[in-house]
Amino acid sequence: MTPRDGSPGVRFPPPLIHLGAILTGAALGVPLPQQAPWPPRGGGVLGVLFVVAALLLNISGFMALRRAGTTIRPDRGATALVTGGPYRFSRNPLYISLALMHAGVSIWARSVWALVMLVPALILVDRFVIRREERHLQEVFGGAYRDYRRRTRRWL
DSSP, rough: OOOSSSSSOOOHHHHHHHHHHHHHHHTTTTTHHHHHHHOOOTTHHHHHHHHHHHHHHHHHHHHHHHHHHHHOOOOOOOOSSSSSGGGOOSOOOOHHHHHHHHHHHHHHHHHHHHTHHHHHHHOOOOOOOIIIHHHHHHHHHHHHHHHHHHHHHHHO
């Protein structure tokens, strides 16, 4: 159920969830150093490519939300159901971009622990952000959201 203020009830900004996970991975690397054997020398380019892809997807998703006149903030209620731009392919392109960014930074830094922490970050975002947003969108947009959910994947 949507909170009385009309918001989805999201309390933790997804970028902070990923940042916390990356920092936790870095902290774990102090007592338990584990440098990844990948990417090979010069392979930091792979991490940079992930980050660039994340930024492009993020910009595209943000622009689609802006064109629709709705908020990018997951703690505020949606005023429009966005189904264009990257939302044609995924219901959560901004969260995919965060996961790509997390993976890219981890690969670039060759941090096994930061990459391992991507899994709990995805679980937290799914449980405490996406599920709440989906309930909110269902309550606000009803059948239109059900139809969109049927034809569009949650992730990829």
